Amino acid sequence: MARAGLTTQRLVQAGAELADEVGFEHVTVSELARRFDVKVASLYSHVKNSHDLKTRIALLALDELADRAADAVAGRAGRDALTAFADAYRGYATEHPGRYTAARYPLDPETAAASAGPRHARMSRALLRGYELSEPDETHAVRLLGSVFHGFVSLETVGGFSHSAPDAGETWPWILDALDALLRAVPSSGQRP
């Protein structure tokens, strides 16, 4: 009986593709086994269990996302950097909806710390360098960007904007404009009552 050539790597990769096809929540050990034309039990030599598989897919997604973010902000500053970063984020989510969901799979603290999540967060901070914020404003701004981007993308993919005009594609640059203006104005808004 020929061997299928299973590998943790290969399983995780196929799992990520499966997620993009059927949605991360429908990624199942059984379906994966089916795709490799292999019995379910065979997977358990390569991943600990279903949770382990999903965690590994999440780590893959976080890594890819951080890579795109790094590419986007490299050699750019200010509004250019903001736009590139944001577009990279949104682009990843639309091209890989399953992986994007996977990236939100809850990780235990140590795994999260060792993931590419912090790297992605550093990119977000780097992008803000052009706006010359001081702490704690910079941290607040990082969180604002994270909230807007994740919020928009997740509402968009779930169809939240699809039943009204104008197209969500027009709102996106409007939001980026607004954020750019906002970040420029932050130093002054600190002295608000």
Next chain:
Amino acid sequence: MARAGLTTQRLVQAGAELADEVGFEHVTVSELARRFDVKVASLYSHVKNSHDLKTRIALLALDELADRAADAVAGRAGRDALTAFADAYRGYATEHPGRYTAARYPLDPETAAASAGPRHARMSRALLRGYELSEPDETHAVRLLGSVFHGFVSLETVGGFSHSAPDAGETWPWILDALDALLRAVPSSGQRP
């Protein structure tokens, strides 16, 4: 054998409470049956299936959320309204994390249209009246608010802000300040290149 007094209403209510306790993704027909000390099959006279149950929980959550939003914006305008609306949103999510997740359960178009989702969106639009935006800016602004609030709350509940100072509780008012300033400035930002 005494009857348990099952009702669609009662099941959905208990399902919502279960969601808050164990997370919406762990709401299961079996667990619900266990709570009512009843066999699983008995539930199928009151809900069509698992998807139906989850949909009904989602509708309940959307309704409660819209109620809170309506209370919040009633009799308020401008920044007050913004803050109250936002706090209502975040408050609901922290008090009822399971229901909050349920409110994001994907609904088919007709169900979504008949849900309290549109009502909630109208509240969001109402709160913007104080800022005197014209279309399409108002729509963009509605979406921005939705993105920020949902993004922040969902990152916060998944623990995204919990591993760095300052506390997420400090970022929230900072963001509301920033949004208020942003919305006031919108009319001018339209003439940007």
Next chain:
DNA sequence: GGATTTGCCTAATGGTGTTAGGTAGATGCA
């Protein structure tokens, strides 16, 4: 080329979702 490793298998168990059809307690009507 024999020993060992290891990749995939069979078998078994327990949990969830769902349907079909039965029974007993509640309800309606004379």
Next chain:
DNA sequence: TGCATCTACCTAACACCATTAGGCAAATCC
């Protein structure tokens, strides 16, 4: 009040997913 009907909950059965234990044969090592 007693019978008929209705319906709320049940048993039984099946399919699918996750997981573990233990077996056999292909690959690998000397």
